[in-house]
Amino acid sequence: xxxxxxxxxxxxxxxxxxxxxxxxxxxxxxxxxxxxxxxxxxxxxxxxxxxxxxxxxxxxxxxxxxxxxxxxxxxxxxxxxxxxxxxxxxxxxxxxxxxxxxxxxxxxxxxxxxxxxxxxxxxxxxxxxxxxxxxxxxxxxxxxxxxxxxxxxxxxxxxxxxxxxxxxxxxxxxxxxxxxxxxxxxxxxxxxxxxxxxxxxxxxxxxxxxxxxxxxxxxxxxxxxxxxxxxxxxxxxxxxxx
Amino acid sequence: xxxxxxxxxxxxxxxxxxxxxxxxxxxxxxxxxxxxxxxxxxxxxxxxxxxxxxxxxxxxxxxxxxxxxxxxxxxxxxxxxxxxxxxxxxxxxxxxxxxxxxxxxxxxxxxxxxxxxxxxxxxxxxxxxxxxxxxxxxxxxxxxxxxxxxxxxxxxxxxxxxxxxxxxxxxxxxxxxxxxxxxxxxxxxxxxxxxxxxxxxxxxxxxxxxxxxxxxxxxxxxxxx
Ligand SMILES: Nc1ncnc2c1ncn2[C@@H]1O[C@H](COP(=O)(O)OP(=O)(O)OP(=O)(O)O)[C@@H](O)[C@H]1O
Ligand SMILES: [Mg+2]
Numbered sequence: 001x002x003x004x005x006x007x008x009x010x011x012x013x014x015x016x017x018x019x020x021x022x023x024x025x026x027x028x029x030x031x032x033x034x035x036x037x038x039x040x041x042x043x044x045x046x047x048x049x050x051x052x053x054x055x056x057x058x059x060x061x062x063x064x065x066x067x068x069x070x071x072x073x074x075x076x077x078x079x080x081x082x083x084x085x086x087x088x089x090x091x092x093x094x095x096x097x098x099x100x101x102x103x104x105x106x107x108x109x110x111x112x113x114x115x116x117x118x119x120x121x122x123x124x125x126x127x128x129x130x131x132x133x134x135x136x137x138x139x140x141x142x143x144x145x146x147x148x149x150x151x152x153x154x155x156x157x158x159x160x161x162x163x164x165x166x167x168x169x170x171x172x173x174x175x176x177x178x179x180x181x182x183x184x185x186x187x188x189x190x191x192x193x194x195x196x197x198x199x200x201x202x203x204x205x206x207x208x209x210x211x212x213x214x215x216x217x218x219x220x221x222x223x224x225x226x227x228x229x230x231x232x233x234x235x236x237x238x239x240x241x242x
Numbered sequence: 243x244x245x246x247x248x249x250x251x252x253x254x255x256x257x258x259x260x261x262x263x264x265x266x267x268x269x270x271x272x273x274x275x276x277x278x279x280x281x282x283x284x285x286x287x288x289x290x291x292x293x294x295x296x297x298x299x300x301x302x303x304x305x306x307x308x309x310x311x312x313x314x315x316x317x318x319x320x321x322x323x324x325x326x327x328x329x330x331x332x333x334x335x336x337x338x339x340x341x342x343x344x345x346x347x348x349x350x351x352x353x354x355x356x357x358x359x360x361x362x363x364x365x366x367x368x369x370x371x372x373x374x375x376x377x378x379x380x381x382x383x384x385x386x387x388x389x390x391x392x393x394x395x396x397x398x399x400x401x402x403x404x405x406x407x408x409x410x411x412x413x414x415x416x417x418x419x420x421x422x423x424x425x426x427x428x429x430x431x432x433x434x435x436x437x438x439x440x441x442x443x444x445x446x447x448x449x450x451x452x453x454x455x456x457x458x459x460x461x462x463x464x465x466x467x
Contacts, residue, residue, distance in 0.1 A: 076367065077369070083365065105369060
């Protein structure tokens with residue numbers, strides 16, 4: 001579903017992605033972790049073209065990014081992206097947030113889009129918030145609207161960039177629960193997170209990045225109980241300490 | 243001093259001030275509409291990647307902001323006929339105001355658009371919106387909210403600037419004051435009345451600004467994100 005082959009990327013002189021080779025199978029859930037600045041966000045932002053790659057191949061849903069034949073705008077409708085900062089549209093209600101792209105991009109009839117929007121919001125536990133504006137919602141509620149907004153596009157892939165790291169601790173689990181629900185419906189997911197409980201519960205694989213390179217991959221079981229490299233051991237001891 | 247102040251003359255001249263008031267009001271409205279059009283075009287050019295579009299807009303905006311409106315007005319008033327373009331004073335005046343205010347409005351709109359966070363743009367991109375869908379559905383509706391108060395501020399400036407049109411003998415408010423001053427040698431009466439009329443226009447626009455702020459405030463806008 002997603003395949004990186006020898007991908008490199010630079011920000012000026014900074015080599016942010018170093019020869020990344022990695023593939024995500026359909027219906028697989030992959031967790032990406034690693035220290036700050038290791039290139040995790042950059043990695044998943046390349047998948048929907050929020051960043052462009054310098055060399056190597058990146059094939060998403062059978063289409064090679066950067067090819068002339070690849071229509072990026074169309075491909076993006078198949079890829080949901082959940083941001084750390086939610087990025088809900090502040091001038092739109094929760095329901096308008098989740099129906100905007102279905103109506104204008106997918107060209108679904110408004111009534112139909114609203115019906116499935118309500119259904120989706122109810123599913124993420126916000127049945128009483130259809131008409132609330134983002135500023136009237138807590139962080140956890142906003143992030144759940146953001147997830148519903150992606151799901152309403154019926155995507156094939158969902159990408160999450162640290163979806164819970166801007167949240168107060170008591171709101172993290174309500175968002176993770178929704179994400180677990182999405183994973184259980186066999187969505188292809190790539191999730192940048194340090195929530196090890198989530199990784200253990202739903203991920204088939206954990207990818208550990210450091211300094212722009214994939215240093216280690218393994219099942220959550222292997223990775224957490226028996227990390228192979230010094231760098232992953234050092235990283236795990238840091239995040240598991242608290 | 244006050245016993246010399248002739249309210250009777252003012253009353254006598256009221257119809258003239260009424261005409262001046264109406265003229266200032268409508269020529270300001272027309273100029274502002276023109277300025278909005280100029281501003282939107284300049285801003286659209288300025289936001290393009292292409293240097294070819296960006297550069298002329300930048301140079302124009304700088305040239306307008308760096309030079310006095312009076313110089314611009316005279317440039318058009320005396321310059322255009324030399325190029326063989328003869329236009330009525332009123333038209334030249336409106337043109338000068340629109341071209342001048344347009345440069346400021348372009349910057350106001352640009353600031354409004356740039357104030358929308360990168361995250362909003364990215365949310366639009368990620369959901370598969372095209373550039374124009376993002377502009378129309380995400381960026382502009384938010385930018386307009388932050389843009390309206392400074393736009394009304396610019397409208398107030400434009401109304402006051404329109405006084406300069408009296409210098410090319412357009413019959414507007416300041417001109418009415420000048421006439422009273424010179425016909426009857428009563429500059430105090432003339433210009434106090436003129437000032438009072440501008441005050442009325444000012445409060446009109448100010449309450450419009452307050453009203454629009456309240457109206458825009460109806461929908462709470464992202465305090466968290
Ligand atoms: N637009 C940019 N321009 C220049 N450098 C950038 C840009 N975006 C990111 N970087 C740099 O690239 C490196 C990788 O950034 P990235 O955001 O991918 O890291 P990350 O692993 O997601 O970190 P974090 O855990 O802090 O989110 C960092 O050193 C960062 O400073
Ligand atoms: Mg990041």
